[in-house]
Amino acid sequence: MANNMAQQLIEQTVVSxxxxxxxxxxxxxxxxxxxxxxDIEAIRQKRMVEMKQRQDKMKEWAARGHGEYTExxxxxxxxxxxxxxxxxxxxxxxxxxxxxxxxxxLSILAKKHMETKFVKINAEKSPFLTExxxxxxxxxxxxxxxxxxVDYVVGFDQLGGKDDxxxxxxxxxxxxxxxxxxxxxxxxxxxxxxxxxxxKGGGGAYKKTESDEDSDFD
Numbered sequence: 126m127a128n129n130m131a132q133q134l135i136e137q138t139v140v141s142x143x144x145x146x147x148x149x150x151x152x153x154x155x156x157x158x159x160x161x162x163x164d165i166e167a168i169r170q171k172r173m174v175e176m177k178q179r180q181d182k183m184k185e186w187a188a189r190g191h192g193e194y195t196e197x198x199x200x201x202x203x204x205x206x207x208x209x210x211x212x213x214x215x216x217x218x219x220x221x222x223x224x225x226x227x228x229x230x231l232s233i234l235a236k237k238h239m240e241t242k243f244v245k246i247n248a249e250k251s252p253f254l255t256e257x258x259x260x261x262x263x264x265x266x267x268x269x270x271x272x273x274x275v276d277y278v279v280g281f282d283q284l285g286g287k288d289d290x291x292x293x294x295x296x297x298x299x300x301x302x303x304x305x306x307x308x309x310x311x312x313x314x315x316x317x318x319x320x321x322x323x324x325k326g327g328g329g330a331y332k333k334t335e336s337d338e339d340s341d342f343d
Contacts, residue, residue: 186239194228194235197246200254206244212304213269216245217260223281223288227264230292237296238305268302276302 186192190206197203197215207213216231218224228245235243248255248263258267258274266278283298284290300307 183239189242191239191242192236194232194243194245197244200251203246203251203254206242207269207272210242210269211271212240213242213244214299214304215267215269217248217251217255217263217265217267218245219247219249219263221263224264226288227266230295233292234296234299234305240306241304268299268304270303
């Protein structure tokens with residue numbers, strides 16, 4: 126039952142995005158008053174083909190779990206979810222307020238940006254990954270491209286330093302690391318993003334538990 130509801134939600138998202146894309150085509154064509162009808166129709170057909178390709182891609186993404194913000198339960202699942210993904214955002218979290226704030230924004234972005242997979246994993250139950258990726262503060266977003274971690278968003282410093290930032294601020298920060306398809310011409314609030322590869326704080330420092338210290342990492 127739950128799987129059917131999730132599939133229906135994904136299909137509704139795909140249809141909604143397709144309608145938005147078609148409306149965008151119409152708006153663009155309305156601006157091209159100097160073109161003849163044949164030129165406009167050729168452009169429309171070209172864009173419609175592109176839309177169909179995009180729809181097919183979105184269906185593929187939906188089948189791979191895109192469009193939802195899901196929790197990874199084991200460290201082995203992290204590698205399974207990452208396999209074959211062009212872009213994946215993984216939230217390392219614990220049960221605290223800053224991580225719940227991050228959850229809220231990532232849930233929104235997962236539905237909006239089907240081109241990227243959004244997942245979360247409990248850092249306290251993932252000692253191997255937190256050690257391997259040097260996770261020292263929560264929340265931390267590990268930004269993965271083609272199965273390699275290329276950047277991090279650590280805490281809230283890169284998002285304005287407060288927990289009341291808008292989703293668009295996080296969206297733009299992720300776009301700066303090429304994790305999302307983003308229309309820069311549309312403007313929007315600029316995120317106070319640090320250069321790629323630089324980790325800053327603004328959340329809660331992550332401290333290993335006794336069980337973490339006893340873990341054997343390769």
